[in-house]
Amino acid sequence: xxxxxxYWWVVFLLLIATSLSFLDRQVLSIVIIKIKEDxxxxxxxxxxxxxxxxxSYAIMFTLGGVLIxxxxxxxxxxxxxGFWSFxxxxxxxxxxxxxxxxxxxxxxxxxxxxxxxAVRAVIEWVPxxxxxxxxxxxxxxxxxxxxxxxxxxxxxxxxxxxxxxFIMTGAFGFVWLVAWLIITKKNELAEAPSKSEVAxxxxxxxxKVLKSREALIxxxxxFVLDPILYFYMFWIPKYLNESHGLAVDKIGQLLWIPxxxxxxxxxxxxxxxxxxxxxxxxxxxxxxxVMGFAxxxxxxxxxxxxxxSYVVILVLVGLAFFAHGLWITNYITSIGDVFGKTASSxxxxxxxxxxxxxxxxxxxxxxxxxxxxxxxSVWIYCxxxxxxxxxxxxxxxxxxxxxxxxxx
Numbered sequence: 251x252x253x254x255x256x257y258w259w260v261v262f263l264l265l266i267a268t269s270l271s272f273l274d275r276q277v278l279s280i281v282i283i284k285i286k287e288d289x290x291x292x293x294x295x296x297x298x299x300x301x302x303x304x305x306s307y308a309i310m311f312t313l314g315g316v317l318i319x320x321x322x323x324x325x326x327x328x329x330x331x332g333f334w335s336f337x338x339x340x341x342x343x344x345x346x347x348x349x350x351x352x353x354x355x356x357x358x359x360x361x362x363x364x365x366x367x368a369v370r371a372v373i374e375w376v377p378x379x380x381x382x383x384x385x386x387x388x389x390x391x392x393x394x395x396x397x398x399x400x401x402x403x404x405x406x407x408x409x410x411x412x413x414x415x416f417i418m419t420g421a422f423g424f425v426w427l428v429a430w431l432i433i434t435k436k437n438e439l440a441e442a443p444s445k446s447e448v449a450x451x452x453x454x455x456x457x458k459v460l461k462s463r464e465a466l467i468x469x470x471x472x473f474v475l476d477p478i479l480y481f482y483m484f485w486i487p488k489y490l491n492e493s494h495g496l497a498v499d500k501i502g503q504l505l506w507i508p509x510x511x512x513x514x515x516x517x518x519x520x521x522x523x524x525x526x527x528x529x530x531x532x533x534x535x536x537x538x539x540v541m542g543f544a545x546x547x548x549x550x551x552x553x554x555x556x557x558x559s560y561v562v563i564l565v566l567v568g569l570a571f572f573a574h575g576l577w578i579t580n581y582i583t584s585i586g587d588v589f590g591k592t593a594s595s596x597x598x599x600x601x602x603x604x605x606x607x608x609x610x611x612x613x614x615x616x617x618x619x620x621x622x623x624x625x626x627s628v629w630i631y632c633x634x635x636x637x638x639x640x641x642x643x644x645x646x647x648x649x650x651x652x653x654x655x656x657x658x
Contacts, residue, residue, distance in 0.1 A: 257384075259433050260375045264368045264388035266426055267331055271364045272395030273402075274338045274357065274419050275303065278350075280403040281412040288412075295347045302351035303358040308606035310362020315599020316456055318363055319592070323371035324434045326595075328427060330367055334360025335423025342413040342420075365389065365582075365602060366595035373586050373594055375437060379528055381586060382537070386520025386579040393513030393575070397506050459593045460600065467646050468585055468597055469604040471639050476605025477612040478632045479574060482508070485616065486567060489625055494560040504564060508571035515575025519544070523580050533587050537580040538644065544580075545640040547573035552633025555626030570632070577636065 278285075278299070285291060291299075318326030337356035344350045368388045376384040406415050459465050487505065490496040519540050527536035551570045557563055585601070586594045616628055 256433070257375045257377070257380075260371060261384045261387050263426065263430050263433060264371055264384075265391040265394070267327060267430075268364060268368060268389055268391030269395035269398070270331070270391075270419075270423055270426060271334070271361050272392045273399045274334060274423070275361065276396065276399040277338070277403055277415060277419055278341070278354070280400055281407060281415055284407060284412040289345065289347075291347060291350075299347060299350045299354055302354040304606065304610060306355045306358030307362050308358075308603050308610070310359050311366065311602035311606060312362075312596070312599040314363030315366035315595040315597070315602075318367045318370050318595040323367050323374050323595075324430075326363055327367040327371060328430060330360050330363035331423050331430070332360075332427050334364075335420045335427070336360075337420075338423065339417055339420035341416040362599070362602075366598040369582055369586055369598045370591075370595040373591055375434075380524060382523035382527070382580060382583040383517070383520035385583045385586070386516040386518070386575075389579060389582065390513040390516030390575070393509045393516065396509040397513070400506070456596065459589075459596050463646075464588050465593075465597050465600060467643065468581075468601045471581065471643060472601040472605035473608040474635060474639055477609045477616070478635060480609040481616055481628060481632065482567065482570065485620070485625075485628075490560055490563070493625065494558075494563070496560055507564070508568045511568045511572040512575040515572040516579050519576035519579040520583070522576075523583065534584070534647070537584045537587065540576050540580045541584075541643075542640055544573040544576035545636040547576075548636040549633050552630045554629040554633075555624065573636065 282291070282296060286296075314326070314330060318330075334357050337353055337360055340353045340356065341350070344353055369385065372381055372384045372388060403415055406418070487501045490501055523536045523540045526539055527533055530536065548570055550566050554563055554566055557566075582598060585597050589597050619627060
């Protein structure tokens, strides 16, 4: 197999892996209606079940990143996907709230290493000038999984017991595992580490990464912005139903469109960034141009509370998802640019954990704001914070970089 062909096969498998991660975590939210009929699970108990996933996922985002930086993407992703696929299959045997919560906790442990592993794999397998596009394709799988999950599960629920769906989606992961181990058996692009890389790897420590200013900046960005994406996913259906009278089935027919926009933007943002990099040879500039443009695209969201047309609202929501796709691809690529093979997965993990923890804390606060006042202030926050964070990012990264982590 030619080297160029091989690394695109690796990227394709990363796309499938992130798709499976979102597919497997969404299955429960779709089949829960049938499960409630069988096991009489209350809404409070369902919330407890989901908390099991969020808790382990937040922890393993960081721990998974650290382990993948230590052992590499081939072994790290193999263990991650294999573990969460096994946890998915275990759901089919659940007969109580405690068992569901336990299996969701295990699912979070496995899935925590997915995105840090994908970023590390791009660094290890893909040429530097293709990193942003490869990252865009890889993380774009999450949008693909979000688009596919509802119709796929709804179709099989028509003639299957819900337990078989968990077995089927878990089996997809084991098929992926076999393909991954075969394709990544040998890396022709692997280069012998330089003396500086060897010295840096020997001096690597989690505490050093955690103390680096660049890592803290990336973590702060996710801490501020991740609750916005969770708000879009968790609250927009409720908003459209309560504020604009949109029927639930109509919402289900339309809300796959923003996720499609997200996936398209992941790839587009990567391609544009790499194109600018190839033309200018300015690595940081190529990422920042796309991130700045994405930040400007979110500004119209601040006016959603003033609109009466749900069609216009959905257009602006789709624009916001597209902007996030441009942003997150270049954000993650920037982490790889700064930390390289030494600590990229660790920093992606730390930033992901920061975002998950802030979302756990702020989502109840958002609910309080909505119930006490209205959605308007939340929409304003969503529209303004990407530009604010981008300005802060430019200011802080313009200062002298930490000596410990600077990509060659």
